[in-house]
Amino acid sequence: MRIGELSRRSGVPVPTIKFYVREGLLPAGRLTSPNQASYDDGHERRLRLIRALLDVGGLPLAAIGEVLRVMEDPEQPLFDVLGAAAKSIAPSRGGDPGSELEDAREDVAELLKRKGWLCEAGSPGGESLAEVLVALRRAGHGSFVELLDDYAAAAEEVARADLDYVGRRVAREDLVEGVVVGTVLGEAMFAALRRLAHVDASARAFGEEARG
Amino acid sequence: MRIGELSRRSGVPVPTIKFYVREGLLPAGRLTSPNQASYDDGHERRLRLIRALLDVGGLPLAAIGEVLRVMEDPEQPLFDVLGAAAKSIAPSRGGDPGSELEDAREDVAELLKRKGWLCEAGSPGGESLAEVLVALRRAGHGSFVELLDDYAAAAEEVARADLDYVGRRVAREDLVEGVVVGTVLGEAMFAALRRLAHVDASARAFGEEARG
DNA sequence: GCTATCCGATAGTGGAACTATCTAGGATGG
DNA sequence: CCATCCTAGATAGTTCCACTATCGGATAGC
Structure with missing residues (x-):
């Protein structure tokens, strides 16, 4: 064509x-x-x-380019494809490192230990999480981190489902694309579901009269 | 100062x-x-x-402005604050409506019915979800929607935790900010945790040798 | 009085994602 | 074999966004 x-x-x-x-x-x-x-x-x-x-997914074109390049390269271990997809999502905000970030990184490390997750705190996800924790504290909502464990449990469930999905693919090409799509679009899918769940939960908690 | x-x-x-x-x-x-x-x-x-x-959160300044305006207005029902926060996140992508979106909307409505969630499919979250489903299908990954129910269950958990958090606040101002922060930064927090959980899950599934 | 700081206004910057235009050549129906 | 439309490749321009620079006064604090 x-x-x-x-x-x-x-x-x-x-x-x-x-x-x-x-x-x-x-x-x-x-x-x-x-x-x-x-x-x-x-x-x-x-x-x-x-x-x-x-x-x-809202990825910038440059990030999409990186992901596609890793996807295309048959030399790249699958593990790195997942890493590239994850890294590309991270908005990579810059700012003064400061001790706040150090503290947050420790919190992340503790969480990983608590949950027994097999990953290093320095991975892209870990860094992103630390940055979120810093932002929460700087915005005066440090207590939001109390929800970390609940969130982590839910994330575990979702990750299981994701892996199940990519595990069903056989051809490498399909598998790699499944990882990328799952990582990026799955995030958007979950975000939308979470907003719907918020509406449901607050309708139940505050009752229908809150709508009027 | x-x-x-x-x-x-x-x-x-x-x-x-x-x-x-x-x-x-x-x-x-x-x-x-x-x-x-x-x-x-x-x-x-x-x-x-x-x-x-x-x-x-990655919100554009214009969206932040809208959220802040709703937050500040003591006339606004709390329910709308949540709605405004949710709506602002939605990237509001435009494209030809087409029948694909109609089909996706039906899928969303079915999901809501299945889960018994008290919210309309036309809400911002529902629209976003429908758009994600369309994108998945257009990208050739329609089968990813099989994970919808798993995702929804996890989203329910997270929403419960979120509501618990905002429920602990007493002053209206704090509550409203809690909703906004929870909605926006909570999304980023979950996304980071999900990526960590992916690393953990694939380390367990593929074994350590996948790293080398 | 002197210097650092400030106010408000206007104009400029840099990155991202396109969009328009142009030249020269090819495809295709009659 | 000709008119009309399509195409490749190149260059330049556009729009939006989130700032950033500069300027002409005025003020703070010593």
Whole structure:
């Protein structure tokens, strides 16, 4: 197919497709003549993945590029694919390190020990968590961390479900994509469900009269 | 205190504070003379909240402004504060509505019925969820929705914990802030925990050798 | 009086994600 | 074989967002 059809099928404008090719997010089409190229289903699939990660996952294009590069490389151990997906999500906010972050990192390490989780506190997730704890304290809501254990228990459940999902895939390509999609879109899915659960929980707690 | 000290205490540059005042995110200081103003702890607190929502929550300033406006208005029912916080998070992506979204909305309605949740499918959370389902299907990972029920169960747990947290607050101001912080930063906290849980779960499933 | 700081206003910056335009060439129906 | 539309590749421009810089006065505190 030519770029016009790819655009029609995927819903992405032609100039945007060209832009993604320039940015290295999408492989160029196979040239059939100096100014004519053909695209296949792989391009369409890739394009849909990019849009999903961008629109729903909210990842910046640069992060999407990194994830795709790791995904594509068959040399990369699967473990690193998961790591890359996780790392790309982290907004990587900068700020003065300070002792607050140190304290938070210790809290994270304690949590991991308490739960017996097999991961280091220095991993991307651990760093993100420490940053969240710092932000909570700086915003005057340090007591929110009391919910850490409840949250962790729920996260464990979700992670089990996620792993079950990717475990069902056989081809490496599918598996890798499953990890990425699961990590990124799963986050959005859970966030939406959590908001719905909030509505339900507060309707039950405060009663229907709170709506009027 | 004057703006310089506010800046030092909060870690936000003076021009940025002025910018936030211009944008209506932060009330102006109390003028003590035509070109001199004084700021108090409330300003500092507000500033920390803005930075937390911006840096960790990733909310755009416009959304933060809306949330703050709802928070400040004592006329607003608490229920709406939660709604505003939830709505602001939704990335509000636009695209052709299509029948895909209709189908997804039905799936959401079915889920709510199945779980017996007291909320309408048309709420912000429901719309977000429907959009995620559409994105999953468009990306060729429609089977990921099989995890919906597991995710929903975990979301229920988290929501219970959240409500417990805000329920402990007495003053309306604190309560409202608790809702906002809980909604926004709680999401980031859970996301980080989920990534840690992924590492743990895959370490257990694939064994330690997967690291090398 | 002197220097650091401040107020308010206006204009400029840099990054992200496109979008527009242009040239030169190819595809295709009649 | 010609008119019309499509295409590749290149360059430049746009929009939005979150700041950041600069300026002309005025004030604080010694």
